[in-house]
Amino acid sequence: MAKRDLPLAIRDYLASRTASDLGPAGADDITRLIAASRSTINRHLAKMTASGEIVRAGAGRGTTYRLPMPSPSAAATMTTRPWSVDATTLRAQLDAPLGSRLPVSYQRHFVDRYVPNQSSLLPHQLADNLHTKGRVKGQQPAGTYARKVREQLLIDLSWYSSRLEGNRISLLDTRELFIRGRSANDDLDATMLLNHKDTIEFIVDAAPEYGITIAVVRNVQSLLMQGLLENPRSLGAIRKTVVNITGSVYVPTQVPSLLEEMLEQIVSKARQINNPLEAAFFLWVNIAYLQPFEDGNKRTSRLCANLPLMLANCAPLSFLDVDANDYAVAMLGVYERLDVTLAIELFDWTYRRAIDKYRAIINAMGAPDPDRARFREHLGEAIRQVVGSRSPLSQAVAAQSLNEIDEHLFRLMLVQELQHLEPWNCARYRLPIGKTEEWIRDERPM
Template structure:
């Protein structure tokens, strides 16, 4: 995360364009932020390392500017952003932005990649030490927690113990709607399908995404395949594509982007965000995105996510922020927190 002073620097660069260290120093002074040359250079170097700022020139001709990816990665004050009603927020685009495919690259910093890969290496060592029976039990625990939290994000009222009983004993909880029970069961079927053939998801295709969606929405009255009509989203004025051919084009471009992205965690992050953004199906899009993300992680022997500790409201805020600003900062923070949690608590 960036500091308050670094946020001021980023906002100034966003408004003024490329500028010198001296101009930044004067701007901070006007705001009551007296800062030494060494401290300011340290801030600027950190922003450059985080790929938020680009540095050009040498000596007195040195200039600093927002990086190409800064609009996507620059942290946003989420509390302030969502203190405004949906109609009062200025969106980058109210409609699907095809240009986002050119922008979503290198979303994780070198430091983040190093940390996450180190965590995953420890996860692999722990997993390798488990007996086949204990490994099976860990995947069963993951399935219960993922089915519970993923369904809860979508409004399901099952608690985690009720989900465990349903998946292990096939006993539904009293007073629950049949649709809720089916939603939970479908998560298990989809994850079981992925776990049986993890290598299948080393390459992503539109057909494979549709297969996951079909498993997750079976018995729920959801039309199979890519939708042909408009969908609205609660809490935002963002409007997804409504043309079936454009939706398929967006999915095909997403598959290409995923297959070209080398790091599994970044691929999974992209999958979860972009399936939610494209909204290719009549319903079940976010559920599909979470299972697809895990299929990508499992295919490269990375720890899958249960999302068990994520706050549902904050999760939705992160997704909406991407809808409205194509900014990944808050959702990326939540996603990486869930990876760290999963890699340390599972297996």
């Protein structure tokens, strides 16, 4: 992790503890969470305390750190970002009592009138600017960016998306949950997070192979909601039931044939959009507005927004630091007024944060090893054979059909990767955590 990203990681951790009522954290807790030396953590803690970013209490081994508490007046109006005059005006209108707001139904012209690469929900200059800032330079296979930051993305997108649904598990506990994996004692919050993790792993692999398709979108909803719906037949299925939007006068359409038609049109048009940021925004807003599934529509919209970004090797969208109230009112603007003003500003703000965070992570990795890039697929296949199928190392190497010189280099690289394989980094090889843990417990047989 780059040094300039450590303060953000520290703030994220302290914020998660505050949100979960866990109280202040000691330097030991922070060091365990963040991959940096204790001296580096102490240095950042000292700087952040001096600047007022965090508050220190106690002394010696009892020293703890927390975020500063806002004053009561500030807490009442605090949001994730400053809003424009137009956005502030819209927020005030949407804050009006429900009884004073006119009920509205789904308006299909919001999609019907949209012409890919002629129409635009994002301002053209903003979409172009975000694309320029967020993309990987040079030509690389689709999905390269997402695979590079996969481990951090699994945590970020899972936790921030789940938090927007009211999930109460802390960021630190999410990390521990992902290392442990599923268990018979998982509650709804744990299941929601683990479902997010499974879904993100799916789209990292599926986006480059299948692109933006109805099947991918419906599988995203199915994975997100497994174990959370009363009727398993509703997983991935176009809904035939009524849904209501709490706190809104918006009434989604209840006609299954229209839901199916509009979802197909949304996906088809998103696939045609040249600018991946416009495509991401289009998917995010329209899937949530349509509400095509029995449940999990907003979750599905957030993860599907990443499909065009992954295809174009842009920084992923993980909704970093988005406040639940800000998110809800941005959606209300779309639902009740077809006004994307708040959604645009929220999207712009959080995506710029994502660009900075994931660029720092990639910079911290250093220059890519050309041999490692050349053998990437071979390494993944061989590691799955050794760990998942318990094949002997020699057999896994021979199965790659490399020439004699490459085979020697590949064997050395494979042994090194296997020696450093852990339950918390096995997802990059599409290995189940449980299988990896069993292999490690058996003393890494090769």
